[in-house]
Every structure is written in C-alpha cells, then in structure tokens.
Amino acid sequence: MAERLLEVNDLKVSFATEDGIVQAVSGISFGLERGKVLGIVGESGSGKSVTAMTLMGLTRGVNARFEGEVLYKGTDLLKVSDAELQNYRGNELGMIFQDPMTSLNPVYRIGDQIVEGIQAHEKVDKRTARSRAIELLRQVGIPNPDARVENYPHEFSGGMRQRAMIAMALSCNPSILIADEPTTALDVTIQAQIVDLVSRLKDDFDSAVIFITHDLGVIAEIADEIIVMYAGRVVERGSKRDVFYDPQMPYTWGLLGSIPRLDRPKAERLHTIEGMPPSLINLPEGCKFRPRCPHAFEKCQQEPALENRVEAPGHLDRCWLDVEFKRGRRDETISGGSAEAA
Amino acid sequence: MTVIDQTAESGETPLLRVDHVKKYFPIRKGVMQREVAHVHAVDDVTFAVREGETLGLVGESGCGKSTLGRTVVRLLEPTAGEIVFQGTPIQHLGTRRLRPLRREMQMVFQDPYASLNPRKRVGTIVSDPMRIHDLGSRADQKRRVNEILETVGLSPEHYNRFPHEFSGGQRQRIGIARALALRPKLIVADEPVSALDVSIQSQMLNLLDDLQNELQLTYIFIAHDLGVVRHVSDRIAVMYLGKIVELSPAEELYTRPIMPYTEALLSAVPIPDPDLAEKRERIVLEGDVPSPINPPSGCRFHPRCRYATDICQQVEPPLVDYGHGHLAACHHPLNVDQAALQQAGVAEQHTPAAADGTALPQDTSGRSNPSVAPTRD
Numbered sequence: 113m114a115e116r117l118l119e120v121n122d123l124k125v126s127f128a129t130e131d132g133i134v135q136a137v138s139g140i141s142f143g144l145e146r147g148k149v150l151g152i153v154g155e156s157g158s159g160k161s162v163t164a165m166t167l168m169g170l171t172r173g174v175n176a177r178f179e180g181e182v183l184y185k186g187t188d189l190l191k192v193s194d195a196e197l198q199n200y201r202g203n204e205l206g207m208i209f210q211d212p213m214t215s216l217n218p219v220y221r222i223g224d225q226i227v228e229g230i231q232a233h234e235k236v237d238k239r240t241a242r243s244r245a246i247e248l249l250r251q252v253g254i255p256n257p258d259a260r261v262e263n264y265p266h267e268f269s270g271g272m273r274q275r276a277m278i279a280m281a282l283s284c285n286p287s288i289l290i291a292d293e294p295t296t297a298l299d300v301t302i303q304a305q306i307v308d309l310v311s312r313l314k315d316d317f318d319s320a321v322i323f324i325t326h327d328l329g330v331i332a333e334i335a336d337e338i339i340v341m342y343a344g345r346v347v348e349r350g351s352k353r354d355v356f357y358d359p360q361m362p363y364t365w366g367l368l369g370s371i372p373r374l375d376r377p378k379a380e381r382l383h384t385i386e387g388m389p390p391s392l393i394n395l396p397e398g399c400k401f402r403p404r405c406p407h408a409f410e411k412c413q414q415e416p417a418l419e420n421r422v423e424a425p426g427h428l429d430r431c432w433l434d435v436e437f438k439r440g441r442r443d444e445t446i447s448g449g450s451a452e453a454a
Numbered sequence: 455m456t457v458i459d460q461t462a463e464s465g466e467t468p469l470l471r472v473d474h475v476k477k478y479f480p481i482r483k484g485v486m487q488r489e490v491a492h493v494h495a496v497d498d499v500t501f502a503v504r505e506g507e508t509l510g511l512v513g514e515s516g517c518g519k520s521t522l523g524r525t526v527v528r529l530l531e532p533t534a535g536e537i538v539f540q541g542t543p544i545q546h547l548g549t550r551r552l553r554p555l556r557r558e559m560q561m562v563f564q565d566p567y568a569s570l571n572p573r574k575r576v577g578t579i580v581s582d583p584m585r586i587h588d589l590g591s592r593a594d595q596k597r598r599v600n601e602i603l604e605t606v607g608l609s610p611e612h613y614n615r616f617p618h619e620f621s622g623g624q625r626q627r628i629g630i631a632r633a634l635a636l637r638p639k640l641i642v643a644d645e646p647v648s649a650l651d652v653s654i655q656s657q658m659l660n661l662l663d664d665l666q667n668e669l670q671l672t673y674i675f676i677a678h679d680l681g682v683v684r685h686v687s688d689r690i691a692v693m694y695l696g697k698i699v700e701l702s703p704a705e706e707l708y709t710r711p712i713m714p715y716t717e718a719l720l721s722a723v724p725i726p727d728p729d730l731a732e733k734r735e736r737i738v739l740e741g742d743v744p745s746p747i748n749p750p751s752g753c754r755f756h757p758r759c760r761y762a763t764d765i766c767q768q769v770e771p772p773l774v775d776y777g778h779g780h781l782a783a784c785h786h787p788l789n790v791d792q793a794a795l796q797q798a799g800v801a802e803q804h805t806p807a808a809a810d811g812t813a814l815p816q817d818t819s820g821r822s823n824p825s826v827a828p829t830r831d
Contacts, residue, residue: 155651156622255741269742270515299514299678301739304722308738326652329724332731352728368726370656372685374708375725381663382656382685388621389651 114145117287117320118167123180125159125166132393136162138344139180142337144288149314149321151335151352153328153367157389159344160324164292166190167322168207169197184288202233206281210293212273216265222249222276223261226283233284248279251316252309271302278309282317289314290322295330307334328367332356337426340364343390343400346418350427360422360429360438363401365445376447383445399430407433407441467541468502469640469672470526475499475535475545477518477525481747494746495521497696498535500773505639508666508673510687510704512680512719516743518696519676523642526674527559528552539640557587560633564645566625570617576603576628577613583635602631605668607661623654627661634665642674647682659685680723684708689779692716695746695754698773700782710789712782715755753785761786 125137137159144150154160165171167182169189182189184204189197209215217225226245230236236244242261249257252275265273274294281289291310295303311334314321323334331338331352338355340348340363348361359365369383387404390396396403398413405412411432418428422435431438476499478492495518503509511519524530526537528544537545544555560583563569570579580602581595590598600610606627617625626646633641643662647655659682665671677683683690683704690707692700692715700713711717718737725731739758744750750757756766765785773783776790 155653271742300680300719300722300724301514302742303724304736304738307724327724328652328726329731332726332728333724356726356728367652370652371726372656372659372679372681373726374681374684374720374723375727375730378684378705382659384657384660385653388623388654 114147116143116145117185118144119181119183120163120167121181121183123163123166123182124178125162125171126177127171128175128177129393134392135395136344136392137166140339140341140344140346141180142339142346142349144320144322146287146318146320147314148336149311149323149334151331151338152322152324152341153326153331153338154341155326155389157343157392158341159392160341161292163341164207164290164322164324167290168201168205169194170207199233202229202286203284204286205288205290206284206286208274208277208281208289208291208294211297212270212277213265213297215277216273218265220264221261222263222265222268226261226276226280229280229283244283245279248283249276251313252276252279252282253305254279270298271305274298274302274306275309278306278313282313285317286319288320288322289317290324292324293326294323295327296325303330310334328371340367343395344392345400345430346428347401347431348429349418350424350429354422354424354427358422358424358427358439359442359446360427360435361401361431362405362407362433362438362442362445365442366404368446379447399432406445409433466504469505469540470503470674471536471538472499472501472522472526473536473538475522475525475537476533477521477530478533491747494696494749496525496532497749499693499696499698501691501698501701503640503672503674505672506666506670507688508675508686510683510690511674511676511693512678512683512690513693514678514719514743516695516746517693518746519693520644522693523561523644523674523676527561527640527642528555529561553587557636558638559640559642560636560638562626562629562633562641562643562646565649566622566629567649569629570625572617575614575616576608576620579617579628580631580635583632587636589636598635599631602634605634605665606631607657621654623650623658626650626658630661630665634669637669638671640672640674642676644676645678646675648677648679655682662686680708680719692719695743695749697754697783698781699755699784700780701773702780702782703778706778706780710780712776712780712787712789713755713784714759714761714786714788716782717788718758753783 121141122139123137124139127134127136140163142150152160162171178190184200189200223242223245226248227238227241230241230244246257246261249261254260254272254275268276295306298306307330310321325331335352338350338352339346340361342363348355348364355364359368366383366385370385372382385404390400398415402408402412416430416432418430420428475496477496478494480489481491481493482488483490499522513519525532532545536543539555577599580599584590584595584598603610603612608624608627647658650658666673675683675686687704690702690704691698694715700716707716708720711720718739721737741758744757752768753766753771756762771783771785773781775781
C-alpha cells in the first residue's frame with residue numbers, strides 16, 4: 113500500500129460577507145496516496161477551488177472560518193501558523209493555477225521567478241538555483257531552456273506559460289501537486305500536451321496530484337479517483353470506473369449528458385440540467401440538488417449522507433433513490449437525446 | 455483542379471459569400487510608424503453560407519477565426535477580397551451605407567461579462583438596437599423587448615435590472631436577446647458558450663437551436679470545442695494560421711477527416727469515457743501554432759505535420775473538392791480513395807496508409823463504413 117500523504121476530514125470553509133455567511137465548502141473528506149491522481153469535478157461555485165486553496169492555506173483571512181482537519185503526513189495544516197505553513201507551501205504542496213496569463217508576474221523574467229521560488233525555500237546560491245530552473249524548464253518540455261530562461265512571460269505562448277507555471281510548482285519537489293483547472297484556458301492540442309506532461313511528471317517526481325477541472329473528458333484521461341462536488345458538498349465519490357460506468361447521483365448523469373460527445377452519434381438535443389446552481393448563502397432544504405433533479409421525491413426533503421450504497425466499497429453517493437431504479441433510468445439522461453442508448 | 459465555388463454548383467444565391475478575403479494587420483515601428491510587417495490574420499479565405507444553415511468555424515487560438523467572423527459582419531474592413539451579403543458587395547461600404555445591413559447581421563460575443571455595459575439596464579441594452587434604427591414607438595420597443603426576453607428564457611421582470619445581477623448563463627441570454635432585437639438573418643456567434651459551465655452550456659446550445667428553427671436564422675458559429683461545433687453545425691470549416699484547411703459537412707469531418715491537422719485536432723479532444731480514452735492512440739501535436747507574422751512556406755501546417763514531405767515545404771496545397779462538398783487543402787490527403795483522388799484531379803501522391811482508425815475518437819465498433827452522406831436541409 114502506497115504512502116498516504118494527505119487526509120482531509122470533514123473540511124468546512126465559510127466566509128463572512130456583507131450578504132451573509134457563504135458556506136463554500138461544507139464537510140468534504142478524502143485521502144490521497146503517493147502516485148495517485150484525484151480528480152475533483154464540479155461547476156463554478158461548487159467549492160472545488162476553495163478546497164484546493166484551503167489545502168495551500170491561501171484562503172486564510174479575517175473573514176474565513178475553517179472546521180475539520182487537513183492532515184499532511186499527520187500535521188494539521190489548518191492549525192499551523194502562517195510562518196510554519198511557508199515550509200509546506202512549495203516544498204510539500206505545489207500549486208498550478210488556472211490562468212497562466214495572470215499568474216506570472218509580467219515584469220520579471222521567467223527564470224528569475226523560478227529562482228525566487230527555489231531560494232525562498234532552500235539555502236542555495238543564485239547560480240545553483242538558476243541551473244535548477246533551466247533543468248526544470250527542460251523537464252517540462254520548453255525547447256532551448258538556456259535561452260528561454262531569460263524571457264519575459266509575454267514572450268511565451270499560453271501553453272509555454274502553463275509549462276513554466278508547472279516548472280515553478282515543481283521547483284522544490286513537492287509531494288503533492290494541486291492543479292486548479294490547469295488546462296481550461298488552453299487549446300485542445302495544447303491541453304493534451306499538458307495532461308500528458310502532468311501524468312509523466314507525477315511518475316518522475318513520485319508525487320500525488322489533485323486535478324481540479326470541470327471537464328469530464330480530461331478527468332477520464334488522468335484521474336484514478338474522482339470526487340464530484342455540488343454546492344460545497346461531495347455528492348459522489350469513487351474510482352474512475354465507478355463514476356463513469358456506474359454513476360449514482362443524478363447530478364453526475366446530468367454532467368455526463370450535457371457534454372456534446374465525439375464518441376457517440378450526434379444527439380438531436382443535449383440533455384440539460386434545468387435551473388442554476390443554488391446560492392451558497394441560501395441553500396435549499398434537504399438534498400441540495402433536489403430543485404434541479406427530475407427524480408426528486410418526498411424523502412429528498414432530508415439531506416442524504418455521503419454513504420456507500422452499491423457493491424463497490426469505495427463508491428459513495430448522496431442520493432436516496434433506489435440503486436436498481438437508477439441503473440434502469442440513468443442512461444436516458446447520460447446519452448441525452450442520442451438515438452443509441454449506451 | 456476544381457474551382458471552389460459553391461454558388462455555381464448549387465444554383466441558388468447564398469446568403470453570404472466570402473471570396474478570397476484577406477485581413478492583414480500592419481505592425482508599425484519607429485517614430486515614423488513605418489509598416490515593418492503584417493499579421494496575416496485571415497489569408498485568402500473563400501466560402502459561402504446558405505440561408506438557414508449553421509457554418510461552424512473551428513481552430514486553435516490565433517488561427518484567425520474571430521478576425522474572420524468580425525470581418526464578415528464588417529466590424530473590420532478586409533484588406534482584399536469580396537464579401538457579398540444578399541447579393542450586395544459590402545467589403546468597402548462606409549458606416550452610413552452599412553447601417554441598414556447591421557439590421558440583418560448581428561453578433562453574439564464570447565465574454566458575457568465584458569460585452570454588456572454594466573451601467574445600462576437590461577431593457578436599455580436590448581432596446582438600444584431598435585432605438586438606433588428608429589424602429590417603432592417607445593411602447594412598441596418595450597413590448598418587443600419583453601417578447602424577446604421571454605424567447606431567450608428570461609422574464610419581463612428582468613427589464614429593469616443591471617447585468618451584474620445575472621449569472622454568466624443569463625448574461626449570455628441577454629447578449630443573444632440584443633442580437634435578436636432587430637430580427638437579423640445572420641448571427642455570428644463568437645465562442646458563445648466557452649465561458650459557461652457545462653450544464654449551462656447545453657441549455658444555451660439548445661436555445662440557439664430553437665431560435666434557429668423559430669426565426670429561420672443563419673449562424674456562423676465560432677468555437678474551439680469540436681464537440682460543441684459538431685452539435686450545432688451543418689458544415690464545418692477548420693482554420694489554421696489564417697486559412698481554411700478543410701471544409702466539410704459536419705458529420706463527415708468527424709468520421710473522415712482529410713487534412714492531417716483535423717485528424718490531430720480530433721484526436722486531442724478528451725473523451726469522457728475511461729476505457730475509450732485508454733484505447734485510442736493520440737496524435738500529440740508538437741509545439742505551438744507558428745507566428746502569423748511570418749507563416750511557414752508551402753503548407754502552413756508542415757512543421758507540425760507527421761506526414762510532411764518536401765513538397766509540403768515548397769508548394770502550398772490548394773483547397774480541393776473531394777466530393778459531396780468536402781474540401782481540403784493537403785498534399786497527402788487522408789481517408790481518400792483513388793476514385794475521389796482522380797475526380798479531384800490531384801496527382802497520385804503517396805497517401806499515408808489509411809489513417810489509423812485508432813486516432814479517431816469514434817467508437818466505430820458495430821458501425822458500418824462511416825461514409826456518411828452529407829446532411830443538407
């Protein structure tokens with residue numbers, strides 16, 4: 113059994129705003145082992161980015177409230193001081209942000225930005241740090257890194273900037289790489305390159321990856337385990353095969369059905385999830401997906417717990433519906449209006 | 455060589471005809487602002503759009519698809535070439551002469567946050583086009599706005615609200631309502647769904663579909679998501695570095711891509727099915743799109759193409775018709791049999807052995823030879 117790096121127990125994050133308390137994350141739990149990729153899927157406002165940023169301690173602030181535990185190799189990262197946290201950020205957990213255009217400082221050279229990161233964490237002289245930076249750029253596939261290290265971000269294309277961001281996140285050999293929508297701003301061809309790169313680097317650096325995205329296609333390629341989030345909650349969790357081939361939450365079916373898919377005959381109409389995600393200030397009673405769920409019934413007035421309801425032991429969901437009923441009905445949603453049911 | 459002119463072939467006048475259109479942006483340097491080079495954003499593009507059809511325009515960022523869309527509706531003036539809308543050449547019309555045409559062609563923009571004036575109310579945003587064109591009385595305009603808001607799935611009570619009070623999906627609906635206000639014939643939609651969440655994206659695609667049926671709209675649909683484009687389009691044009699490299703009936707592009715670039719694009723699309731994703735062999739394109747300031751010689755795709763030979767570096771391949779309206783510009787066309795090659799009049803070049811089916815995203819098991827007839831309606 114691989115080493116367990118991260119254990120998140122019942123993490124809750126809320127922010128006090130002028131309009132009231134925003135419960136951004138309400139009780140999420142998961143574990144992460146070395147060498148594994150955890151995929152977190154959800155729409156905007158589902159709490160996936162807040163979760164990632166909380167792991168890095170980036171949501172700390174006067175208005176933020178945290179509950180639960182984030183255990184990294186046994187230390188609760190929620191409890192450590194800001195100064196101590198600095199030893200974990202970068203060294204133990206590295207983060208790749210969504211937008212490579214705005215996450216790099218436009219007035220510093222790429223190389224200097226990587227060197228700064230290395231020197232902040234390790235006592236090395238500038239020359240060593242610089243050769244490390246060049247080596248990192250080579251590892252992430254930047255051609256001619258000796259010259260490129262002198263470039264400014266605007267001289268890089270979108271894909272290269274994202275590669276530079278990844279180099280920066282890897283600069284201190286973190287055990288966990290958190291990638292928050294790393295491919296969303298990129299073209300499909302570049303996206304494919306970055307996805308390949310992340311899974312290759314995971315093996316090279318022997319680390320674990322938390323990969324956050326709204327793109328189920330990308331998740332299908334890279335993840336081992338998947339968490340589906342909705343309104344700050346985990347609504348389904350399981351292995352990649354469980355979630356794609358035996359999805360238990362009607363929300364997951366809706367997500368699968370809303371994508372125009374190239375691997376299926378063209379659907380007449382796409383399946384849609386009616387309505388909009390609920391406001392995190394004013395959540396509906398009971399199951400949070402109930403107002404948008406076509407299969408809701410009386411019992412959904414109470415919120416179901418995240419439990420194992422199927423044969424696969426690690427496959428959890430939050431849905432009261434009968435498993436056999438769901439297995440019979442879900443294909444009409446997942447395959448949308450497609451003539452050929454899967 | 456077959457000359458590319460769909461008008462001659464079908465006999466009917468298309469709603470829009472774009473003929474050898476170029477759009478170059480000058481790069482100026484120095485005190486004198488001398489032109490030192492050009493960005494070849496759109497470089498000799500020819501196509502036609504029939505009334506009621508949806509033409510999809512796909513390509514990576516920087517391929518010129520947005521510039522082409524903007525040039526077509528004359529938000530930009532083309533450097534060369536002809537744009538004929540309903541029989542009238544419009545490529546060099548001035549603002550005044552263009553105004554009546556603006557009623558016929560409208561645009562929906564990508565970013566629903568940036569394309570609505572935050573200081574105007576929804577009612578004003580949607581009625582502004584009618585006010586500018588002086589259509590009907592104030593009361594008529596208001597009635598019409600409420601009607602349109604309902605058509606796009608908003609309610610009349612949203613009339614007095616500001617854009618910031620809406621979610622991304624709702625804002626995009628406002629943008630669509632504004633485009634519909636003048637009952638246009640042609641709508642150029644530039645990445646209308648790429649800023650939206652998947653569940654909202656599917657709502658919007660269905661809405662655009664309904665509107666097209668109800669109002670007999672013609673769409674030019676610009677997007678980088680090949681799944682989305684396949685869903686909405688009747689025909690699809692693939693652009694690379696300012697040129698159309700393949701133009702095909704929608705379904706056929708996916709089952710039988712001719713241009714290696716299209717093949718690579720298709721194989722890069724992630725598929726939400728773990729088993730299929732594992733099975734298929736992906737063609738990973740190396741490197742980035744070259745600069746449109748100084749595009750590669752010959753075929754512009756040759757530096758990234760796995761089939762490239764000497765001829766690709768030297769001679770630019772013409773856009774050739776391979777039958778049922780499927781055009782491609784390639785020296786080494788894929789998925790083409792000898793008959794089609796001869797018909798197209800292309801010299802018998804060594805085509806790469808039948809393009810590997812594994813690279814295609816389709817689950818072809820149990821499906822017959824995917825030589826789909828072009829969909830026409």
